[in-house]
Amino acid sequence: MINLSAKAALALVALSFATPAWAHPEDAGLNAVxxxxxxxxxxxxxxxxxxxFHPQGLLVDARPGPALPGGELAARLAPQAERIAKDGVSIQTAYRIERRQVLEGGIALDAGYMRQAFRRPGADEQVRYARFLVTLKREADGRWKILGDASMxxxxxVWAALTPQDGLAFDK
Structure with missing residues (x-):
């Protein structure tokens, strides 16, 4: 028969295998973004x-142009989306987070990389890579929204040399 302290020890061992060693309780919600x-x-x-994106957020894209407020993002992207649909372009986006800090007060900072592959019928695939620093804010409903996104x-x-970090988004 197993005593109570042995049961607790076994439960801790089982739990250690169930979650990544460095995972944060907010990782799933942040990765969902x-x-x-x-x-x-x-x-x-x-x-x-x-x-x-938080309506008061700010997007500083790697491409030339002014910073874009989160509340204006959909309207600014609409003409681009129309061209993409008209031209039959498909876009696959992948993210690899290399470091995350979750701060008190519902703020998180993610440093990572993005890969976007553009496929246009009859043309070679074009791929764009960016490094980013994203600040996220937890909303009252528990969901995370991007408050700041700056990329270069x-x-x-660099993308190929990245290695997965426990609990952090890491697409292939």
């Missing part, structure tokens, strides 16, 4: 993409 962005981008759904160009070599 990136999964939602990738899904919306693949569907060419600008409203869905914008829904992951990166390379395929």
């Amino acid at each position: 990136y999964a939602g962005l990738a899904k919306a981008r693949a569907a060419n759904d600008v409203t869905g993409m914008a829904s992951h 160009p990166s390379t395929a070599e």
